Amino acid sequence: MNTSKNILFAIIILFLSQIVNAQDGTVAPESPEPPEFDFDFEFFHQMSKEDEEELLKNLSSVLKEELKVIKDFNKQKYFELLRESQFKNIKIPFIVKRDKLIHEREKKIFELEVKTEALAAKYKAANSDEKKRIKEDLRKDLSDLFEQKEERRREEVKQLEKELKELQQSLQGRQANKQIIIERRLQELLDEEKYLVQEEEEEESD
Numbered sequence: 001m002n003t004s005k006n007i008l009f010a011i012i013i014l015f016l017s018q019i020v021n022a023q024d025g026t027v028a029p030e031s032p033e034p035p036e037f038d039f040d041f042e043f044f045h046q047m048s049k050e051d052e053e054e055l056l057k058n059l060s061s062v063l064k065e066e067l068k069v070i071k072d073f074n075k076q077k078y079f080e081l082l083r084e085s086q087f088k089n090i091k092i093p094f095i096v097k098r099d100k101l102i103h104e105r106e107k108k109i110f111e112l113e114v115k116t117e118a119l120a121a122k123y124k125a126a127n128s129d130e131k132k133r134i135k136e137d138l139r140k141d142l143s144d145l146f147e148q149k150e151e152r153r154r155e156e157v158k159q160l161e162k163e164l165k166e167l168q169q170s171l172q173g174r175q176a177n178k179q180i181i182i183e184r185r186l187q188e189l190l191d192e193e194k195y196l197v198q199e200e201e202e203e204e205s206d
Helices: 002-024 041-046 049-056 061-073 075-088 097-125 128-176 178-189 193-205
Strands: none
Touching (some): 049 075, 061 097, 075 097, 128 178
C-alpha cells in the first residue's frame, strides 16, 4: 500500500541522517512522539458507530459524500480510507514550509484516491449515458493523481540524493581524519581521555 511505502521511505531517510550525524559527532534531535490514537487498527472495519462518526466529523462534506458512496459499494475499502484519513488530518505544530507542502500534497493525493474510488463505485451503478461521463471524469482524476504521485517520487529521489551526498562527504572526512579518529577511540577504550583532560586543566591552572 502507498502508506507502507511512505513509512519505508521515512525510515530510510531517518536511518541515513542518523548515520551522518553519528559520523560527524553530532547528536540528532529527538523526534516528536507520534500522536496517540484510541482506535484498534487490527479490527478497524468493525469500529463502533461512535468511533466512525468521530473520524467523519473531521472531514469535509465532499469527502464524507464520496466515502458514503464507497461504503455502499465496498465497506472494507471505506473503512481503510477512513482509517487513513486521520493521518492526513493530523495537526502538526511548528511545521516548516517544506514539510507543510509535503503534508498538503499528501492530503491532495488522499482526496484524489477517495474521489477515484467513489467514481468507480458510481460507474458500476450508472446507466450507459452516465458511464461515459463518469469514465471521462475518472480518467482526468487518475491523470491528476498520477502527476501528484510522480511529484512525490521526484521529491523522494531528491531527498535521497541529498542524504547520499552528505553521507559521502562524511565518509571522505572520516577517511581524511582516520588517525585522529583511531587515536580518540583508543584513548576512550583505555580510559586515557579523562587523564588527558585532567592534565590539560592542571596545565591551564598553572
